[in-house]
Amino acid sequence: MKFLLSNDDGYFAPGLAALAQALASQGDVTVVAPERDRSGSSNSLTLDRPLSLKQAASGFHYVNGTPTDCVHLAVTGMLTELPDLVVSGINHGANMGDDTIYSGTVAAATEAYLLGVPAVAISLAKHAPRHFDTAARVAQELVARIQRDPFRGAVLLNVNVPDLPYEALQGWRVTRLGRRHKAEPVIRSQNPRGETIWWVGPLGAAQDAAEDTDFWAVAHGYVSITPLQIDLTAFKQLDFMTDWLA
Structure with a gap:
């Protein structure tokens, strides 16, 4: 099995190293990740300048772009064969509920999915996580299951x-995305020159954390697996909009 690994924390992140080490025993691993931390970069592509691809002493490849750039470059140009699976992570922090909209970790997996390759985004749900070995073992077990019973077509898992x-x-749960309250206000400050600067505030608390959500599962010690889709069409509003325009 051929794996392409990426992340949004950068090619030097311990979560990526743990993931690569865990999956090396289950197939051929290629790593293409950002040259620096690109957390929160979502699905952005770099279109205003060329990208460079370099290789670190670790053997990992790194790109001066976003997580989406990394997967796009690897799948459409660098690799001679399509990977069987793209795995993004192990992220330093949760990607649940509304987080998935902003997450570079999820974006890397999403780009693979859009290119027709099954993909998994995997995150360790704490701001300063410690148990990368746990997430790596979860990744191993998930990949082993995929090897026994391969996906039928492209699949995107969070x-x-x-x-x-x-x-x-406590086990594994298939979940839906929960929802957060709105984010906290931006934080106003000053730089050393006395100029006003702004920091994006912290995430809001979970608003929808019902028992079938990712928030509930993780809070109760379960691994949360959420299948994602990309179609943003508001199907329930199609008839309304048609009548409105009539």
């Missing part, structure tokens, strides 16, 4: 793992 020892996990 996986969030509690930051716990593996033995403390």
Whole structure:
């Protein structure tokens, strides 16, 4: 099995190293990741300048662009064969609910999905996570299951793992995305020159954390697996808009 790995924390991130080490025993691993932390970059592509592809001493490749750039470059130009699976992560922090809109981790997996390659985004659900070994083992088990029963067509999965020892996990849950309250206000400050600067505020708390959501699963010690789709059409509004325009 051929794996393409990426992330949004940068090619030097310990979560990416843990993921690569875990999957090396299950197939051929190629890593193409951003040269620096690109968290929150969502699905952006770099169109205003060329990209460069370099290789670090670790063997990992890195790109001076976004997570989406990395996967797009690898799948459409660098690799001579399509990977069997793209895995993005292990992210330093959760990507649940509304987070998926902004997440570079999810975006890397989404780009693979749009290019017809099955993809998994995997995140360790704590701001300063410790148990990368747990998330790596979860990734191994998920890949082993895919190898036994391959996906039929392109699939996009968002996986969030509690930051716990593996033995403390309560199991796996298939979930839907929850919802957060709106984000906290931006934070006004000054730089050393006395100029006003603004920091984006912290994320809001979970608003919809019902038992079938990713928020509930992770809070109760379960690995959350959410299948995602990309069609943004508001189907329930099609008839309304048709009547409105009539």
